[in-house]
Structures are given as structure tokens and as C-alpha cells.
Amino acid sequence: xxxxxxxxxxxxxxxxxxxxxxxxxxxxxxxxxxxxxxxxxxxxxxxxxxxxxxxxxxxxxxxxxxxxxxxxxxxxxxxxxxxxxxxxxxxxxxxxxxxxxxxxxxxxxxxxxxxxxxxxxxxxxxxxxxxxxxxxxxxxxxxxxxxxxxxxxxxxxxxxxxxxxxxxxxxxxxxxxxxxxxxxxxxxxxxxxxx
Amino acid sequence: xxxxxxxxxxxxxxxxxxxxxxxxxxxxxxxxxxxxxxxxxxxxxxxxxxxxxxxxxxxxxxxxxxxxxxxxxxxxxxxxxxxxxxxxxxxxxxxxxxxxxxxxxxxxxxxxxxxxxxxxxxxxxxxxxxxxxxxxxxxxxxxxxxxxxxxxxxxxxxxxxxxxxxxxxxxxxxxxxxxxxxxxxxxxxxxxxxx
DNA sequence: TTGCGCGGAGAACGTTCGTTCTCTACTGTA
DNA sequence: TACAGTAGAGAACGAACGTTCTCCGCGCAA
Numbered sequence: 001x002x003x004x005x006x007x008x009x010x011x012x013x014x015x016x017x018x019x020x021x022x023x024x025x026x027x028x029x030x031x032x033x034x035x036x037x038x039x040x041x042x043x044x045x046x047x048x049x050x051x052x053x054x055x056x057x058x059x060x061x062x063x064x065x066x067x068x069x070x071x072x073x074x075x076x077x078x079x080x081x082x083x084x085x086x087x088x089x090x091x092x093x094x095x096x097x098x099x100x101x102x103x104x105x106x107x108x109x110x111x112x113x114x115x116x117x118x119x120x121x122x123x124x125x126x127x128x129x130x131x132x133x134x135x136x137x138x139x140x141x142x143x144x145x146x147x148x149x150x151x152x153x154x155x156x157x158x159x160x161x162x163x164x165x166x167x168x169x170x171x172x173x174x175x176x177x178x179x180x181x182x183x184x185x186x187x188x189x190x191x192x193x194x195x
Numbered sequence: 196x197x198x199x200x201x202x203x204x205x206x207x208x209x210x211x212x213x214x215x216x217x218x219x220x221x222x223x224x225x226x227x228x229x230x231x232x233x234x235x236x237x238x239x240x241x242x243x244x245x246x247x248x249x250x251x252x253x254x255x256x257x258x259x260x261x262x263x264x265x266x267x268x269x270x271x272x273x274x275x276x277x278x279x280x281x282x283x284x285x286x287x288x289x290x291x292x293x294x295x296x297x298x299x300x301x302x303x304x305x306x307x308x309x310x311x312x313x314x315x316x317x318x319x320x321x322x323x324x325x326x327x328x329x330x331x332x333x334x335x336x337x338x339x340x341x342x343x344x345x346x347x348x349x350x351x352x353x354x355x356x357x358x359x360x361x362x363x364x365x366x367x368x369x370x371x372x373x374x375x376x377x378x379x380x381x382x383x384x385x386x387x388x389x390x
Numbered sequence: 391t392t393g394c395g396c397g398g399a400g401a402a403c404g405t406t407c408g409t410t411c412t413c414t415a416c417t418g419t420a
Numbered sequence: 421t422a423c424a425g426t427a428g429a430g431a432a433c434g435a436a437c438g439t440t441c442t443c444c445g446c447g448c449a450a
Contacts, residue, residue, distance in 0.1 A: 022308050025220050028407055030430095039428045040409080050408065100308060105354050109301030112358075113217050119358075126358050148355075149371035152364055153344075156351025159300050160343075163307075163314075163321050169347055176344035179378045180371055223437055225400095234398045235439080245438065394448090402441070411432070419423085 002038070008046050008056075011036045016057045020103050024054055024110055051115060054107070058121040061103050065125070068093075069132070079139035080181055083150060086133070087174035090157055094167035101162025105155070129154070142184040150177055197233070203241050203251075206231045211252045215298050219249055219305055246310060249302070253316040256298050257323070263288075264327070274334035275376055278345060281328070282369035285352055289362035296357025300350070324349070337379040345372055 002010065014036035018027040029050060033040050047053040072089035076082040093099060100106070108122040133154075134147040157173035197205065209231035213222040224245060228235050242248040267284035268277040288294060295301070303317040328349075329342040352368035 023305055025305070025407095026309055029409080030407080033429095040430080041411090041427070044409070045427095101304060105300065105358070106304030108358055109296060109304035110218055110220070113295060114221055123358055123360070126355070145367070145370065148364070148367040149348075149374075152348055152351035152355050152368050152371065154351070155354045156347035156349070159350045159354055160321070160347050163300070163303055163318055165318070169343070172340070172343040173347050175340065176347065176371070176375055179344075180374055183374045183378060220437095224439080225437080228399095235400080236397070236441090239439070240397095392450090396446090398445085399443090400441105401443095403439085404437105405439105406437080407435085409433085409435105411430105413429090413431095415426105415428085417424105417426085420421100 004046070007036075007038050007042055011038050011043055011046060011053070012056050012060045015053055016060055016103075019054070019057055019107070020100060021098060024107060051117060054111070054115075055117050055121050058104065058107065058118065058125070062121075062125045062128070066128070069129075079136045079141075080185070083133070083136050083140065083181065084174060084177060086150075086154055087157070087170055087177060090154065090161075090173070091167055091170035094157075094161040094170050099161070102155075102158040105159060106162075126151075126155075140181070140185055142181065146180060146184045149180055153177055153180075199241070202231075202233050202237055206233050206238055206241060206248070207251050207255045210248055211255055211298075214249070214252055214302070215295060216293065219302060246312060249306070249310075250312050250316050253299065253302065253313065253320070257316075257320045260320070261323070264324075274331045274336075275380070278328070278331050278335065278376065279369060279372060281345075281349055282352070282365055282372060285349065285356075285368070286362055286365035289352075289356040289365050294357070297350075297353040300354060301357075321346075321350075335376070335380055337376065341375060341379045344375055348372055348375075 011032060015027070015032045018031055018035060029040060029043065032053070033043060036043070038046075043053070047056060069086065069089055072092075073082040073085040076085045104122045104125050107118060112119040112122065130148065130151045133151050134144065137144060137147040137150065153173040153176055157169040160169035161167055206227060210222070210227045213226055213230055224235060224238065227248070228238060231238070238248070242251060264281065264284055267287075268280040271277040271280045299317045299320050302313060307314040307317065325342065325346045328346050329339065332339060332342040332345065348368040348371055352364040355364035356362055
């Protein structure tokens, strides 16, 4: 039998995929059971309710997003490059065949009005991303006001790509980010990250 | 008794408010009936199904959005001012107490995966907005590539404001739009709209 | 007045879903 | 072998929902 951690992870991963592909409310716990290979009894011993599972899925997605972003910026050496790497990361994501927009935005639109736990988890993820951008902006020597502008570009690219069904928005957002960076950063070599 | 058009409008308006406030799937047809003051029998004689009502609500919202945007840009005399008026319009909207993000984005996240009619209606609305922006960009004498960048800013501001629960994003997006405009438009007086 | 058709109120129906319960099989121990 | 405990499969339960149906009252034509 699976130990508790393995069962927990199997359930969260299966629920994540199903929720993302079809929407949370369109997926029954039976479908999660089948996909995860974990009995309903066990699922309900690991999570008190579907709501709790939803929050666990959002936390799991936060980790996936953070590590994806981190690995996408690994090759970048300057803060400016790291900022632009965000949009390259988005571009690659938008091209995945099962891309269906940002799971946090989707889930917030679906359940944010009725579940404060969901709204909180989504808000927390976005706040973390904004802080990540703010750090890069500071590293680049740009004024702090640039950070929310870049974050808004990233958010807008995600919804635009999801609705249009094309990855173009990543390219447009990246071009806008470059313009904003050029306008914000004093005209001298960008600072190296961490310097 | 209400004539057909009045009943239709009462149902669509009531459904619009309820769907926007709570999410589509969280609202039963009984609640629409009560809010609209139109019997279920009548509702189903006007709309073949809830899906059809949802699409009608989205079309109604498109009209509301378009006219709101048009009246917000009435006082603007130049294309640049009209572009920035978009973000002032967003700012005013974000400050409304019952603001809960863009209904199109929310509905797409909730039902876009299962209903192509919903996905189509949402895509159509976004396409119309992008064309509106593209026209203003052309009027301003800026290169066409600026238009999708401004549209992405507007989309990102809507989701950011909805999730954060604050109207700040409108201000940030407006500032970014100004920077992009300054960088894109040749340094001479902007053309007057329609000239 | 009588009959007719339309529409309102809401009960009813069938389905789906979240959650719990029952039954059975299996594992490890004495 | 007998037994206790655990977990899986899925039936069962109660609620909610989309949709339809029934019953009743009203307005109107003759």
C-alpha cells in the first residue's frame, strides 16, 4: 500500500491535472479517486473536504510555478535577463498543448467569491510573484514602480493567451517589458544579480 | 404582464448580477427566477437552457462594457488621451464595492473548458477590445505593435485588481501605458482623433 | 356566463455530487 | 487456524440543480 505521503501526493497531482483541465467544479471526487488510484475513504482521511483538497492543489501549484520560474532564470546572468526570462518562461508554457491559462486566476474566478480559503491561497501566490519581480527590479537598479507594471504584463499575458488560444501574448508582453526596462534603467550596464 | 423583450431583459440583468457576484455555477435557475420576477416556465420559453442564458448574459455585458468605455473616452480629444482614458475607466470600475474582476475572464476560467459557446463569446469580446485599442493606436500614429501591449496591460490590471482586492493596478497599468506611448510615438504633437 | 388559452407558482423528476457507510479481502500475529 | 485491524471498492444517502409538469387563476371573445 502507498504510505501517507505517497497517497497524498498522488491525490494532489491527479486533482491538479483534472481541476486544471476541466475546472474545479466540473470534477467529481470519483474522478479524482479513479485518476489517483486512491480510495474515497483514504482521500477523506487525508483531506477533510473537497475544499481542503482544492487549497492543497493550489499550494502544490505554487511550488511548481516557483521552481519552474527559478529554473527558467538559471541561465540569466543579469537582473534584466532574469526579468525577461519570465516572459520566455510564459512563452514556453503557452505553447504546451494543454495550456488553459493560469490555474490561480481560473480558480479565483470560479470559487474566489464563495471560498475565502481559495481567495487567500491565490492572493498569496500572486503576492509572492510580485515580490520576486520586485527583487529583480531592485537588482536591476530600476525604480520600484516598475515591478507592479511588469507583474501586470505577466498576468495580462496569461489571460490573453488563455482566451485567444495563441502564445503571441508572451512575445508582446516581453517587448513591452523591454521598453519599460529601457525607460526605467539608467543608461549604463545593468547591475549583476546580487551585486 | 411583461412583454417578451422586457422579460428577456429582466432575466438577463438579474442573471448577470448574480453570475458576476457568485460565479455562474453557484447560481441556480431558481435564484434567477426570484431575482428577475419571471417564472421558470417563461425563462425556459425565452432561453432553451442555462447555457444559452449564460451566452446572452455575456453578450449583454459586452454591450455594457463597450458603452462604458465609449462614454469614458468622450471627454478625451486626442488618441493618446483616449488610450489613457481606458485605464481611468478601469480605475473607477475597480473602486466599485462589488467589483469582482472581469466577468469574461471569470466565466472563461469557470466554463471555457467545457463550453465552446462560452469560450467563443469571451474570445469575441476580447477581440473587439483589441481592435478598439488598435484603432486608437493607429490614430495616435504609433506602430501597431503597441496595441497588444496596451491590451495586455488592461487585462493584467483587471485580474491583478480582482485578486488583490485593491484598485492600485489601474494606476500602475496607466503609468506603464504612458511610458510605452512615450517610447512609441514620435516626439511631436499627437494627431487629433479622426484627423 | 362559458369556454379557452396563456402564464405564474412551485412541485416533481432525474441526475450529479460530496460525503459516509457497508461489506469484503488481506495482512500480520499467536 | 483463528482473529483483529486496516483499507479498497463501490453502494448508499442527502442535498442541490437543471429542466419539465401540474394545477390554478386570470383575461378575453362570443
